[in-house]
Amino acid sequence: GVAVGLFFxxxxxxxxxxxxxxxxxxxxxxxMLGAWTLLHYGAYFYLxxxxxxxxxxxxxxxxxxxxxxxxxxxxxxxxQKISPDFLxxxxxxxxxxxxxxxxxxxxxGLFLFFFSLxxxxxxxxxxxxxxxxxxxxxxxxxxxxxxxxxxxGFFFVLALTLLLLALRRGTRRRDRIAxxxxxxxxxxxxxxxxxxxxxxxxxxxxxxxxxxxxxxTRFTADTRxxxxxxxxxxxxxxxxxxxxxxxxxxxxxxxxxxxxxxYGFQETWFDNAHNVFLNTLAxxxxxxxxxxxxxxxxxxxxxxxxxxxESDATTRRALFLAAAWLVAHGIHTVFVFESPTSxxxxxxxxxxxxxxxxxxxAPEPAAAPVSVLTLAIPAAxxxxxxxxxxxxxxxxxxxxxxxRGIMSQGKYKESLALFDQIRRLRTPxxxxxxxxxxxxxxxxxxxxxxxxxEMARELYDRAVFGLEExxxxxxxxxxxxxxxxxxxxxxxxVLFELPxxxxxxxxxxxxxxxxxxxxxxxxxxxxxxxxxxxxxxxxNQTKALIxxxxxxAEGYYTMGRLxxxxxxxxxIIDVLDQAILNGIRFSDPVHIGFAAEMYELEGRFRDAxxxxxxxxxxxxxxxxxxKRDELAGMTxxx
Numbered sequence: 001g002v003a004v005g006l007f008f009x010x011x012x013x014x015x016x017x018x019x020x021x022x023x024x025x026x027x028x029x030x031x032m033l034g035a036w037t038l039l040h041y042g043a044y045f046y047l048x049x050x051x052x053x054x055x056x057x058x059x060x061x062x063x064x065x066x067x068x069x070x071x072x073x074x075x076x077x078x079x080q081k082i083s084p085d086f087l088x089x090x091x092x093x094x095x096x097x098x099x100x101x102x103x104x105x106x107x108x109g110l111f112l113f114f115f116s117l118x119x120x121x122x123x124x125x126x127x128x129x130x131x132x133x134x135x136x137x138x139x140x141x142x143x144x145x146x147x148x149x150x151x152x153g154f155f156f157v158l159a160l161t162l163l164l165l166a167l168r169r170g171t172r173r174r175d176r177i178a179x180x181x182x183x184x185x186x187x188x189x190x191x192x193x194x195x196x197x198x199x200x201x202x203x204x205x206x207x208x209x210x211x212x213x214x215x216x217t218r219f220t221a222d223t224r225x226x227x228x229x230x231x232x233x234x235x236x237x238x239x240x241x242x243x244x245x246x247x248x249x250x251x252x253x254x255x256x257x258x259x260x261x262x263y264g265f266q267e268t269w270f271d272n273a274h275n276v277f278l279n280t281l282a283x284x285x286x287x288x289x290x291x292x293x294x295x296x297x298x299x300x301x302x303x304x305x306x307x308x309x310e311s312d313a314t315t316r317r318a319l320f321l322a323a324a325w326l327v328a329h330g331i332h333t334v335f336v337f338e339s340p341t342s343x344x345x346x347x348x349x350x351x352x353x354x355x356x357x358x359x360x361x362a363p364e365p366a367a368a369p370v371s372v373l374t375l376a377i378p379a380a381x382x383x384x385x386x387x388x389x390x391x392x393x394x395x396x397x398x399x400x401x402x403x404r405g406i407m408s409q410g411k412y413k414e415s416l417a418l419f420d421q422i423r424r425l426r427t428p429x430x431x432x433x434x435x436x437x438x439x440x441x442x443x444x445x446x447x448x449x450x451x452x453x454e455m456a457r458e459l460y461d462r463a464v465f466g467l468e469e470x471x472x473x474x475x476x477x478x479x480x481x482x483x484x485x486x487x488x489x490x491x492x493x494v495l496f497e498l499p500x501x502x503x504x505x506x507x508x509x510x511x512x513x514x515x516x517x518x519x520x521x522x523x524x525x526x527x528x529x530x531x532x533x534x535x536x537x538x539x540n541q542t543k544a545l546i547x548x549x550x551x552x553a554e555g556y557y558t559m560g561r562l563x564x565x566x567x568x569x570x571x572i573i574d575v576l577d578q579a580i581l582n583g584i585r586f587s588d589p590v591h592i593g594f595a596a597e598m599y600e601l602e603g604r605f606r607d608a609x610x611x612x613x614x615x616x617x618x619x620x621x622x623x624x625x626x627k628r629d630e631l632a633g634m635t636x637x638x
Contacts, residue, residue: 001049001354003298004347007291008042011035011245014284018244022428022473027246029397029429031271033338034246036389041343048351056122059352063119064127066348067134070112073097074137077105077144095144104339106150107332109141111345113154114325118352121317148210149335153328159186161324223260223267224274224335230255231278235285242285248272251282253478253515261519261552264587268520269479276333299326299350302357315356322353396427400436407440412448412455416462431473431480434466438483442490449495460491471507481511482524489528504528519545523558530562538562553584557591560598572598586611589618596627605631 015024015035027034052058077097080089089095094102113135120131142150165171165179193211196202203209234243234251243251249271260268273279281289300323307319329346336342403418419437423430441463449456467484474480485507492498508528511521522545529538539562546555556579560572576595579586586592596611612628615621 001046001358003291003294004042004045004350007288007295008039010284010288010291011038014241014244014288017241018247018283019250019476020244020247020474023246023249024244026428028271029393029427029432031246031339032393033340033343037340038245038343041347044344045347045351048348049354052351052355054355059355060119060123060127062348063115063131066112067116067119067131070108070116070134070141071137073099073105073108074112074141074144077141081144094146097141097144099339099341101339102145103147103150103336104145104341105141106145106147107329107336107339107342108345109138109143109145110150110154110328110332111325111349112138112141114138114321114328115345115349118318118321121314121321143206146206146210147332147336150328150332151207151210152335153331155186156331157324157328159183160327162186223263223270226257226260227252227270227273228275228278230257230270231273231275231282234282238285240285240287242281242283242288245283246271248279248282250476253476253518256515256518258517258519258549258552261549261554265520265554268518272337274335274337276336276338279337295350296326296330299353299357302353306357319356322349322356325349326353392425393427393429396422396425396429396433399425400433404436404440407444412444412452412459416458419462431470434470435480435483438463438467438487442483442487445491445495456491457496460487460496463487464492475510476514478511478515478518478521481507481514482520485511485524485528489531494531501532519549519552519554523554526558526562530565535562535566550582551584553579553586553588553591556584557586557588557594560594564598569598569601573602573604586614587618589615592618593624600631605634 012035015021018024023034025035026032027037048062052062074097076087077095080086080092080095080097084091084093084095087098092102096102096105099105099108116131116135116138120128120135123131142154162179162183166176166183168176171179193202193208197211230252231248233255234248237243237251237254249269252270256268273282277289277292280292284292303319303323303326307316307323310316310319326349329349333342338346399418399422403415403422406418407415419433422433427433441459445456445459448459464484464487467480467487470480471477471484485504488498488500488504488507492500493504508521508525511518511524515521522541526538526541526545529535529541539559542555542559542562545552546559549555556575559575563569563572563575576598586595592611592615596608596615599605599611600608609628609631612624612631616624616628
C-alpha cells in the first residue's frame, strides 16, 4: 500500500512541475489517462484492499465477477474473429472485443489467465472448473489479440517455470525429466521459427506468425527503439520530476529524430514511448520510476516472505501464480503503453497480492449494521461526481462523433450547431475537439468555398477561433501550431486574402524552436512559400531537404508537386526515377497515386500500370481498379 501511495505522490508532483499541467491532469479525450483518471485507480486499489481485506470469501465473489466479465469479453472477441465486422471491429484480423485495441485484449487475456488460475487452485468443486474455463478464455484472448510483447512475457514465465521445476530439489524425477524435455522442445521450436521464418506455412500459424513476420515489420521496431532513446534523452533533460504525466508528446517533439519520417508520417507523432518503464522515467522522472519499480519490488518481497513461511501447498501455488503474472505483465509493459483496462487489471491483482502478503490478518470484528441513509449519501455524492466530471465528457464526445459524421455528408450548418452545443458543455477536452474540428474544416474548405463562400468563411472563422484557443492552452503543442498555420495559409491567405502572413511566419518560427529537427515544419514552410509566390525558394529548400534526407519519400513527392504547380511535368519523371533508384518505395496512397498519374501523363504506361496496381492495393477504390485494368489492356500485361 505504501509503494502504491508513493507512486501516486510522484504522479501529483510530476503533474505540478511538468511542462503542461492541463494535459498532465486531464490528458486528451482519446486516452484520458491523466492524473485525474489515475487517482481513481489509486482510490480503487485502497478501497479493494480495505473492503475485501484478507477474507477469501469476499475475494471469491470478486474473482467470480471478473471471470464472468472475462468470458463475455473473450466471447465477443471470438464472434469478431468469425465475423470481422462485428461491433466496430472494422474487418481487422487481430480482434479487440470491447477494448479498442488488440494489445489491450492481449493484456487482458494475460491477466484473466493468471487471475483465474489463482482462483482455481484456491477453490474446489464446480467453482474450480468455472475458473479453469475462465483461464482458458484468457488464453484464447491472448491468441485473439496476438501481441508479440504479451507472448514474450507468457513464454518467458512458462520457460522459467519449467526451468525451476527441472532444477528444484523436491521435484520428482519423472517431473524433472518432463520439464527438461518440454524446455528443450521449446528451444528447438524457437530455433526452427528463426531458421524458417520466411516460410509461408509458418506465417499462417497463429502466434508463430507474429514472430515469423517480424522482419517485414522491422520499421515498427526501429521507430519503437527510437522512441525509447528519446525517453532517455527526455529524462536527462528533466531528471527529477520528469515532463509530467502524458507529456511524452512534448519530449518527443523536442528530441525528434528526422529518421522517423522514413517510415511515414504516421510514425512521426508519438505521445508515448511504447515502454511503460521508460515512459514513466521520461514523464515522472527518477521519483516516478523508483516508485513504479518499488511497486513490483514490494510485491515480490511480500510474495517471497509469505511463500517461505507458508506450509499450505494450495496457497503456495496461488502465490507462485501471482508472481508469474507480475513477471509476465512486466515483460509485456516493456513493449506497450498503459490503457484504462491495463490499469484496472494491474491494481486489481496488486490489491489481491497486498491482501495475501502484507495485510494484517488479525481477526476482524463483527460488522455493525449500516443504515440505508448512511449508504445513500456517499453513493449519491459519488454519482454526482461521476456525472459532473464524466457525464459531460461522454456527451461531448458523442456529439462530436455525430458532428463530424454530419460534416462528412456536407451538412455544414447542422454540424456547426452541434459544435456550438459541445462548446456549451465546457469540458476539459475542448482544445482537442477544436483541433478535430479544424482538421475536418481543412479537408472540406476548398470544396465549400466553390459552392458557398459565406459558409466557407464561417467554417474558417470558427476553426481559427478554436485553434487559437487550443494554442493558448497548449502553447508548446507543435501539431496544433502547424494546423493553425495551415488553416491561416490555405484559408486566410489563399481563399480569403486576409493579412495573416506575419502570424503564419511567427507560428513557423515557434514550431521550429519547439521541434528543431522536425521536417513537417520545413514542409509547411515550403507549402507557404509556394502559395505566396516564392516558388524558386520553395524548390531550393525542397532540394536541400532531399539532399539531407534522401530516404524520405515526402521530399520527392513535394518536389514533384512543385513542378506540377509550375506546369512543368517533364522533370517530375526524373524526380520519381531518382527516388526509386535511391531505394524509395512509396507507401503513402497519395504518393502512389501521384506517381501513377505522372507516369501515365508522360506515356510510361508500364510504370503507370504498376503504380495504379499499388494504389488499388492501398485504397481498394474501384476507379483505381478501372484505370489499372484499362492500362493492362493497353500494355497487354495481366
